[in-house]
Amino acid sequence: xxxxxxxxxxxxxxxxxxxxxxxxxxxxxxxxxxxxxxxxxxxxxxxxxxxxxxxxxxxxxxxxxxxxxxxxxxxxxxxxxxxxxxxxxxxxxxxxxxxxxxxxxxxxxxxxxxxxxxxxxxxxxxxxxxxxxxxxxxxxxxxxxxxxxxxxxxxxxxxxxxxxxxxxxxxxxxxxxxxxxxxxxxxxxxxxxxxxxxxxxxxxxxxxxxxxxxxxxxxxxxxxxxxxxxxxxxxxxxxxxxxxxxxxxxxxxx
Amino acid sequence: xxxxxxxxxxxxxxxxxxxxxxxxxxxxxxxxxxxxxxxxxxxxxxxxxxxxxxxxxxxxxxxxxxxxxxxxxxxxxxxxxxxxxxxxxxxxxxxxxxxxxxxxxxxxxxxxxxxxxxxxxxxxxxxxxxxxxxxxxxxxxxxxxxxxxxxxxxxxxxxxxxxxxxxxxxxxxxxxxxxxxxxxxxxxxxxxxxxxxxxxxxxxxxxxxxxxxxxxxxxxxxxxxxxxxxxxxxxxxxxxxxxxxxxxxxxxxx
DNA sequence: CATTGACCTTCACGTTGCGTAAAGGTGTAA
DNA sequence: TTACACCTTTACGCAACGTGAAGGTCAATG
Numbered sequence: 001x002x003x004x005x006x007x008x009x010x011x012x013x014x015x016x017x018x019x020x021x022x023x024x025x026x027x028x029x030x031x032x033x034x035x036x037x038x039x040x041x042x043x044x045x046x047x048x049x050x051x052x053x054x055x056x057x058x059x060x061x062x063x064x065x066x067x068x069x070x071x072x073x074x075x076x077x078x079x080x081x082x083x084x085x086x087x088x089x090x091x092x093x094x095x096x097x098x099x100x101x102x103x104x105x106x107x108x109x110x111x112x113x114x115x116x117x118x119x120x121x122x123x124x125x126x127x128x129x130x131x132x133x134x135x136x137x138x139x140x141x142x143x144x145x146x147x148x149x150x151x152x153x154x155x156x157x158x159x160x161x162x163x164x165x166x167x168x169x170x171x172x173x174x175x176x177x178x179x180x181x182x183x184x185x186x187x188x189x190x191x192x193x194x195x196x197x198x199x200x201x202x203x204x205x206x207x208x209x210x211x212x213x214x215x216x217x218x219x220x221x222x223x224x225x226x227x228x229x230x231x232x233x234x235x236x237x238x239x240x241x242x243x244x245x246x247x248x249x250x251x252x253x254x
Numbered sequence: 255x256x257x258x259x260x261x262x263x264x265x266x267x268x269x270x271x272x273x274x275x276x277x278x279x280x281x282x283x284x285x286x287x288x289x290x291x292x293x294x295x296x297x298x299x300x301x302x303x304x305x306x307x308x309x310x311x312x313x314x315x316x317x318x319x320x321x322x323x324x325x326x327x328x329x330x331x332x333x334x335x336x337x338x339x340x341x342x343x344x345x346x347x348x349x350x351x352x353x354x355x356x357x358x359x360x361x362x363x364x365x366x367x368x369x370x371x372x373x374x375x376x377x378x379x380x381x382x383x384x385x386x387x388x389x390x391x392x393x394x395x396x397x398x399x400x401x402x403x404x405x406x407x408x409x410x411x412x413x414x415x416x417x418x419x420x421x422x423x424x425x426x427x428x429x430x431x432x433x434x435x436x437x438x439x440x441x442x443x444x445x446x447x448x449x450x451x452x453x454x455x456x457x458x459x460x461x462x463x464x465x466x467x468x469x470x471x472x473x474x475x476x477x478x479x480x481x482x483x484x485x486x487x488x489x490x491x492x493x494x495x496x497x498x499x500x501x502x503x504x505x506x507x508x
Numbered sequence: 509c510a511t512t513g514a515c516c517t518t519c520a521c522g523t524t525g526c527g528t529a530a531a532g533g534t535g536t537a538a
Numbered sequence: 539t540t541a542c543a544c545c546t547t548t549a550c551g552c553a554a555c556g557t558g559a560a561g562g563t564c565a566a567t568g
Contacts (some may be wrong), residue, residue: 003528004516011506013466038517047473047476050469051471090348098338099484104334185402247304271526290533292534512565512567514563517561518560518562521558521561522555522558524553525547533547535544
């Protein structure tokens with residue numbers, strides 16, 4: 001049985017272009033060229049194409065497939081094992097990426113919740129005040145800060161222990177940042193300490209720390225009003241100050 | 255503070271080419287061009303670059319980053335969530351690929367072990383015979399077929415139940431294949447039944463079945479002598495016959 | 509017999525995010 | 539002045555084809 005490109009393509013479920021490409025890169029040559037210049041494939045080529053597609057399904061690149069199908073002594077099993085290693089590496093990379101994206105999303109949402117919380121703070125205070133008159137202290141615990149903070153931590157899937165550490169760090173960052181801001185120099189020791197604490201705090205959210213990402217997040221504190229609002233609450237300009245300190249800390253600015 | 259390409263590149267840890275490329279695709283334009291045609295970047299561009307690199311670290315493509323950083327109203331968090339979905343899809347694809355590669359390796363090794371086993375069959379028989387004279391029946395259980403087969407199954411991480419099913423299927427494939435081979439027609443009902451059984455057998459090893467891969471494996475039975483030896487043991491030509499039957503079954507040949 | 513329509517052929521550009529020359533202009537110090 | 543380190547634009551290369559474009563071939567039909 002003999003096939004033209006289209007016929008073979010249809011038989012194997014690939015495009016004619018693919019077959020021409022495989023011809024071009026010397027991975028599957030037609031059995032012969034007829035008088036009109038048409039590619040003619042025979043049974044041996046059909047068989048070989050099956051092999052190629054088999055490895056292609058497993059995600060092996062054409063260059064490796066070429067080695068496997070052209071050299072008869074080539075160890076296909078060994079090639080597959082090496083291929084497996086590459087796939088595993090890719091998978092790990094992806095897992096890290098996904099984890100970082102997840103945590104960045106959680107972080108943004110955590111801030112958003114705080115932001116929302118702050119918006120309704122006045123309203124809540126009134127409610128609590130009114131409730132307190134009626135029902136006393138225990139109701140404050142029900143609607144108080146702690147509860148909201150804890151639900152945030154739950155969203156971020158943290159352990160209780162981690163939650164305490166991260167809360168403590170957050171407090172430390174705020175304190176040293178306030179001190180440093182009073183001095184006015186983002187290169188000062190205390191400002192750099194704030195940046196260092198901020199890094200430690202961040203490492204609870206990210207699996208892999210990089211200077212670039214840290215600096216990028218610091219920039220986001222200035223660009224995204226939700227973050228700016230959070231940091232500038234006590235002292236306007238604090239978000240920008242923190243960004244400058246972090247940019248110096250990460251060596252992104254002199 | 256003003257920067258030339260090189261300076262900014264060094265500051266941010268990217269190449270000058272990257273900055274020119276970002277200029278080209280309108281993702282980061284210099285603040286101005288000086289009289290000699292040099293690109294000059296200012297503070298705003300440094301900030302923007304930080305943002306770009308931040309999203310790049312998370313694996314977002316430049317086109318999406320462009321949307322995020324150019325449109326001030328663009329929802330970065332939403333974009334990240336969509337990005338997360340894409341990453342998850344990729345991960346699933348990868349997981350399937352890895353599983354299939356794993357099982358194909360296990361399958362090849364399983365065959366190799368059988369092949370090796372057969373090589374040493376004569377030797378083992380002699381040993382067992384000798385041992386039997388000395389120690390009786392229980393030693394046969396120790397070195398017998400069953401144990402070896404079960405260890406193969408263990409390698410392939412199968413449950414005992416699956417192991418029994420797959421062994422039964424293997425036997426059925428062999429039986430119907432032998433019958434069909436006697437008739438000599440790979441398109442016959444019984445040969446096609448063998449191909450169907452072979453597919454069922456194969457589905458214990460692969461997570462995703464595809465006609466192309468099935469046909470490719472069948473071809474491998476002919477190309478790889480380890481497989482050929484296994485199928486041709488009783489009747490030479492059986493591997494080729496099975497391949498033809500499967501190629502007809504999968505619609506890869508008329 | 510000419511035309512139509514379905515094939516076939518060889519270029520050759522587009523896709524992503526830059527790396528890597530090549531060819532030529534600019535800035536500054538010795 | 540010359541050397542050397544910058545800068546510029548242009549353009550090919552990478553993987554695995556998709557998608558035309560321009561033109562030749564084949565079988566059937568008016």
